[in-house]
Amino acid sequence: MRRLRVVNGGAVRPVLDLFSGARLTPTQRRIAHSLVEHAAKAAYLSAAEVADLAGVSQPSVTRFAMALGYSGYPALRRELRALTDGVEPAPEGNAMQLAVRGETEHLERLHGQLGRLDDVERAARLLVDSRPLPVLGLRAAAPLAGYFGYFAAKVHPDVRVLDGAGSPLLDRLDQARAAGADAMLAVVLPRYPRESLEVIREAKTHGYAIVTITDSVVSPAAELADVVLPAAVGTQLVFDLHTGPMAMAMVLLQAMCDAAPELAQRRLEDFEQTAARRHVFTA
Template identity: 70%
Template sequence: MNEGGVATAPDRVLDLFHGIRLTPTQRRIAHCLVQHAAAAAYLSAAEVAELAGVSQPSVTRFAVALGHDGYPALRRRLREIAPTGVPDGGSAGNELQRAVRAEMGNLDRLAGELGDRERIAEAGRLLAASRPLPVLGLRAAAPLAAYFAYFAAKVHPDVRVLDDGGSLLTDRLEQAAAAGATTLLALVLPRYPRETLDALREARDAGLTVVAITDSPVSPAAEYAELVLPAAVGTGLVFDLHTAPMTLAMVVLQAICDATPAETQARLEAFESSAARRQLFLG
């Protein structure tokens, strides 16, 4: 929803897939349609296949899986739900204002999704119980992983940031699992580094449960994650805006605190005592 409570084009396209179990190839097609929501109703099957990097027959099978006779029927459905003068995040103002208003819409949509508190609570329980807690974020997601880990380390005894790719990444995943880790928090943002998806596959092979914060329920990360927590990424500027994913990461950290309230309080009090003794802060 945008800040006025109006469903955006991506929202309406996502509704088509609600409750349907998609294969990895079908997720790629679904994600492509969400990314190109405003134009999706006017793309041919061949154009969708090219954008998604799949075969044209895969697009046809995808349409059938959604309950349509074929892709033309799906395209007609997309045209029925295509925007017809409905604002997507606000059309007034200059391009900078529109980008910020779109982020407000992303946050509003996230707030609506948080109505189901059990999913967030489950994530908190899984992550709080993992000792150590590995946090994966490569490329654009690396700063978000570091931001989360900085605060998580105040309430969790062993947080390990995995923000470098290469062969050492697999070593660090295996070392975390050997040390007792049970769950991996993965921050997966566009353009979806290949190394990130490889790492998610390796994490599952190592026996880790994957909780993924990503931009869409049909993100490529959904293939490897037991629990997917979506938060839309803003695309109104030259580089993506990650306001909603950062907010969701802090919500997940709150869920970790809620899962272990006594331990959280003890660790926070210990930190404050240490900070006061060392005069870490001016205020």
Template identity: 55%
Template sequence: MTHSPAGRLQGLFEGRRLTPTQRRIAHCMVRHADEVPFLSSVELAELAGVSQPSVTRFAVALGFDGYPALRRDLRERVPAAPAAAAEANGYQQAVEGEIANLRRLADFLADPGPLERAGRLLAGSRPLPVLGLRAAAAQARGFAYFAAKVHPDVRLLDEGGTMLVDRIDAARLAGASALLCFALPRHPREVVEALAYARERGLRVVTVADSAFAPVAAESDVLVPGAVGTGLAFDTACAPMLLGRVLLEAMCDALPDAQARLERFDARAADRGLFAE
């Protein structure tokens, strides 16, 4: 499979221990993979919102003599893209951006190992807490809605505050072994703290985030990235939503009675006349 520019860049950062500032630069580079190889260190610093010396230190941390050497490597990894035939309007550009995000997700899924591992963790947890606050609440709610059809005990955690830790405790005391988190920008500090607490309590954390460099990465046992679109006033999250459904499929594959549960639900729905079609 041909990897996208972002996928090629991702390989440069894998296995590296990066500081928060360096993760921010790496995240910026992945999101702007097509243009980054042709930016100066000053331009990249401005794009990432960091200082120019931080970009230089970042290049050295990756094993290069300096930023010029890193840029030469980037140009080999990410060839220049052909010019667009016509200038697209802002709405079209937002759609094209999401299409690019989905291509990156397809590249990531070429190795199904992380998803299969995550699916087994979620399938084996009784109950299964699903966390998502603020922008990620809709993703968590959507996953929990469908997961409840095949998993015997799904607990949605979509409200923060002092009760959040209590609900994590309750899930752990009831036998939970894993927690699924959806984490999207801007990342609430409360989510990072909740994941740290969940791991202290012995839960394995599976996270769907916008980037492998998101603030929640350090508190996740398995992190699966799905980039958000930034072309509109508010972020769009097609890739994280699709990734949630793929993760749901992996969980179903690890649940021996998933199909039987679905068939029972369909039979009950038919008896009740639940759906119009």
């Protein structure tokens, strides 16, 4: 990924807000970054100039504009001019800083959302009682599923992370059900892998209760879930930032510990004794 230069100017925020929340491909994100990076003059660049700055083809710039709901790049450029004309420079920071600031805003919303813990506590009860506990996460969600699974295994006796695609995935789902699983955590993040949704549908036909961590209550995975735990993802860089979903995963794990405190404490103590005996850690 190329390095973005520092941008200081009041034009950055209006241009950035124009793309906020839009579901864009990585190529389209590069175009958006180029426009943010050159916010002060973005409204006066031709499609060819934008393509050159972003290192993409000119048709990609046209498709980018249409993905935002415009008839083409000229219509997007007119909107950019309306947003940035007369804007005075202001020390807002560079595009990287603004992306991180956006994550703090997402966490603030998550903070407010957690004022009511009904859904989190319901999800925790479903998951902590499932033996075994399958945790689904494909493509971009695989690292988060693995992160959750690593720590969940310290307090739950049988966690099975399902992060491999293909027919063996459904086999593992069937095996977990045969072993007694009755609930599954599904982490489904944009761009919403079709296979993730297919696995969730298959799980529901076998009687699984589905807890889903996803980016929005209107994501394709939300309508299939028994409990939805939404946490927004950052979309201001070429690839998504998953700070919010990771925080939600750890909140859910804490709630699982609270739902079965004796089990969690016993397993944590067993782990510490084993780790000490094996000299697992240096400190």
